[in-house]
Amino acid sequence: xxxxxxxxxxxxxxxxxxxxxxxxxxxxxxxxxxxxxxxxxxxxxxxxxxxxxxxxxxxxxxxxxxxxxxxxxxxxxxxxxxxxxxxxxxxxxxxxxxxxxxxxxxxxxxxxxxxxxxxxxxxxxxxxxxxxxxxxxxxxxxxxxxxxxxxxxxxxxxxxxxxxxxxxxxxxxxxxxxxxxxxxxxxxxxxxxxxxxxxxxxxxxxxxxxxxxxxxxxxxxxxxxxxxxxxxxxxxxxxxxxxxxxxxxxxxxxxxxxxxxxxxxxxxxxxxxxxxxxxxxxxxxxxxxxxxxxxxxxxxxxxxxxxxxxxxxxxxxxxxxxxxxxxxxxxxxxxxxxxxxxxxxxxxxxxxxxxxxxxxxxxxxxxxxxxxxxxxxxxxxxxxxxxxxxxxxxxxxxxxxxxxxxxxxxxxxxxxxxxxxxxxxxxxxxxxxxxxxxxxxxxxxxxxxxxxxxxxxxxxxxxxxxxxxxxxxxxxxxxxxxxxxxxxxxxxxxxxxxxxxxxxxxxxxxxxxxxxxxxxxxxxxxxxxxxxxxxxxxxxxxxxxxxxxxxxxxxxxxxxxxxxxxxxxxxxxxxxxxxxxxx
Numbered sequence: 237x238x239x240x241x242x243x244x245x246x247x248x249x250x251x252x253x254x255x256x257x258x259x260x261x262x263x264x265x266x267x268x269x270x271x272x273x274x275x276x277x278x279x280x281x282x283x284x285x286x287x288x289x290x291x292x293x294x295x296x297x298x299x300x301x302x303x304x305x306x307x308x309x310x311x312x313x314x315x316x317x318x319x320x321x322x323x324x325x326x327x328x329x330x331x332x333x334x335x336x337x338x339x340x341x342x343x344x345x346x347x348x349x350x351x352x353x354x355x356x357x358x359x360x361x362x363x364x365x366x367x368x369x370x371x372x373x374x375x376x377x378x379x380x381x382x383x384x385x386x387x388x389x390x391x392x393x394x395x396x397x398x399x400x401x402x403x404x405x406x407x408x409x410x411x412x413x414x415x416x417x418x419x420x421x422x423x424x425x426x427x428x429x430x431x432x433x434x435x436x437x438x439x440x441x442x443x444x445x446x447x448x449x450x451x452x453x454x455x456x457x458x459x460x461x462x463x464x465x466x467x468x469x470x471x472x473x474x475x476x477x478x479x480x481x482x483x484x485x486x487x488x489x490x491x492x493x494x495x496x497x498x499x500x501x502x503x504x505x506x507x508x509x510x511x512x513x514x515x516x517x518x519x520x521x522x523x524x525x526x527x528x529x530x531x532x533x534x535x536x537x538x539x540x541x542x543x544x545x546x547x548x549x550x551x552x553x554x555x556x557x558x559x560x561x562x563x564x565x566x567x568x569x570x571x572x573x574x575x576x577x578x579x580x581x582x583x584x585x586x587x588x589x590x591x592x593x594x595x596x597x598x599x600x601x602x603x604x605x606x607x608x609x610x611x612x613x614x615x616x617x618x619x620x621x622x623x624x625x626x627x628x629x630x631x632x633x634x635x636x637x638x639x640x641x642x643x644x645x646x647x648x649x650x651x652x653x654x655x656x657x658x659x660x661x662x663x664x665x666x667x668x669x670x671x672x673x674x675x676x677x678x679x680x681x682x683x684x685x686x687x688x689x690x691x692x693x694x695x696x697x698x699x700x701x702x703x704x705x706x707x708x709x710x711x712x713x714x715x716x717x718x719x720x721x722x723x724x725x726x727x728x729x730x731x732x733x734x735x736x737x738x739x740x741x742x743x744x745x746x747x748x749x750x751x752x753x754x755x756x757x758x759x760x761x762x763x764x765x766x767x768x769x770x771x772x773x774x775x776x777x778x779x780x781x782x783x784x785x786x787x788x789x790x791x792x793x794x795x796x797x798x799x800x801x802x803x804x805x806x807x808x809x810x811x812x813x814x815x816x817x818x819x
Contacts, residue, residue: 237317238408239400246316250350251758253318253359254326259375260315260368260406262396265308266389269520271382272302275478276515282463282477285515290453300519307389313397314375315368316343317407320359331413331438332401333358335367336394338420338444340459340482342374342511343367345419345587351762352502354417354587357596364409366401370422372479373511381478381514387524390517391428398429398436413438417599420444420545420584421513421521427565428524434531440566441536441599444584446546446557447564449522455545456518460487464512472512479512494542494549494583496793499765501800502588527565534573537561538595540582551578575631581772590765590796611635617655619643644673647680655681661691669728675743685818688745694752694808696730701760703802711794712803718788719774736812745814753809760804767805768795 237243243258276282288296320326335346335354346367347355358365369376371393372385379385398414400406416437418426423445430440460483464472467481482488485507489495493503537558543551551557558576562569577598582589612635619641620626626638641651643666658678667674678688698716700709732739737750755763775792779785795803 238404239406240315240317247321248318248355248359249347249353250356250762252321252353252356253365254321255316255318255347255355256407257316258314259312260397260400261310262313262393262400263308263310264389264392264396265306266386266392267304268307268383268386268388268516269523270302270305271300271516271519273300273382273515273519275382275476276463277477279463279466282461282480286457286461286518289518290457297519305383307384307386311371311379311393312375312377313368313371313393314343314373315366315397315406316347316355317409318347318355318359318365318367319407319409320362320364322359325359325362329362329364329409330411331362331415332364332366332409332411333415333417333441334394334397334401334437335365336416336418336422336425337367337370337373338418338422339513339517340488340510341419341506341585342509343369344509345506345585348505348587349502349761350759351765352587352592354592354596354599357593358600361600363415363600364411366397366406368397369511370425372514372517378475378479378512380516381476382516384516385514386516386520387425387428388520390425391432391524394425394429395433395436398433415439415441417441418443418445419586421517424449424521424525427528428526430528430531430566431524431526434528437531437533439534439536440531440569441538442561443538443586443595443599444543444546445537445539445561446543446551447561448546449525451548452521452545454548455491458487458491459483461513461518475512478515480514480518481510481512491544492584493588494540494581497542497581497583497591498589499796499800506585506588525565527567528569529567531566532568533570534575535562535566535569536574536599537576538579538586538599539577540579540584540586540589542582543584545584572630573633575627590769593762593766593769643677647677651681653681653683656683656686657689658682658686659689659691661689662693664692664695664730664733668725669730669732671732671739672743675739679743679745679816682816684816686816687748687813688740688816689811689813690736690740691809691811692733692736694730694733694810696733698805698807701804701806702798707798707802709798709803711791712798712805715771715788715791715795716805718791719771722778723774733810734808736810737814740812740814745816747812747814749811749813751811753811755804755806755809760806761799764799764804765796768792768799771795 237256240258243256246255337345347353355365416426423442461480462483463477464479464481579595581591586595616636618638700712737747775788
């Protein structure tokens, strides 16, 4: 693979992408700080440095400043270049997202497990990704942790990677759009790169981030920074004492995870994969955070609602802190294509919480907004019965309009024979056991010769399955029985979904395509978690109606544990495409 050495081809966690994993050479030159700071000889010494750094009236930062020096070289950087496995998408991919992880993490943060893989989500949306180990982490070089591994040099390495990807030097792909996606400290580096090199990136996504780092001292102290060589000698025993790791699982949970919104197995995965950071980074973290005044592209800020490092555990108090990022740091960003998103039921390690998929979908804009970029001259209208989930119209592309419409009511005359293509899906609960009224309305809105695509879940065939008989699915079974009893009218079977093509044909459409897709084993786990998230919404409905939802919640928690052990929710997906007669 061009630009890599020691490259191996591997699949992403959910096999939506094929990835070249190896090492790339990145030339970089930076003006680093000369830090008057000696490498700690003991853990007592290391802990005292942080105590002094964050004590009231501390002058250690001023005393540590010894001027500047030029640091330059060609650095070995470990990376994964992932391309969609779908041949159609792989053949047309023009956008690559550079993924920069935060402190204590490494590049696998972007590809944790099926359902927790940003690389998978980007591939489904048709994008390539390049996740890399920052300098001093994982497969990358580990130079002097105090004088070399500083934020200044890391900004230059990010700049170098952008240049290499744009010039086909990594992987040989001709990428015309480069999106910078950072997490936490990676977002700070992304801001630094945008400030110094505003033309490097065509779009920017900052995750686990707000515009202030005033709260970081609480986080750093709670992480209990430990000398890596002493904390895990089998992994880091050969590193100088200026390399650090988070001390233990509690130190990681306290500020990065919000219970009960994560799977304990995914949490342990992140604990086991903790990686190094340096004194040099901790002493220079604020030196690169300055407004990117000349960056004019779109900006997306995505942070967990319960993020601690940047929001002290509540990003909505006293108001949405994400709204301040663009005016403070990106005043010239394209406002009509910028957005913010507080990820519900999520903490700082966004990708490791159960609601990670919501963040992935928002970032990669899988539906209308993504289509708007592919079809800039098409008018795209989205309809829902309520506008409560709509983003501000000012943040949508100019060719996207979101509107309210009761799909079962009489179609307004202004919408008759309006659309060339209509896509609908996952409306089985809206249509109930008689989908004909909905279908007739959709056909009425189609122009003669227009196409209707209907994607639907075969709820009538919904069942639970385990990897073997020793794995219980009792709580899953009881939970879904409660859902059926409370929310589904008696006698509903949804049998029409299995013959969706016949339904289209009976209403006068010419069926172009009809496919049934069973849920394969490799995505059964994320599919089940997606369904359980919808059950969580129903539990809120039970609670809001004044009923006791404790039984539901207890079953929900038990069902999550059963899913972790190998229980799953299964059904078929049905896709039918029909064309309206021209005459």
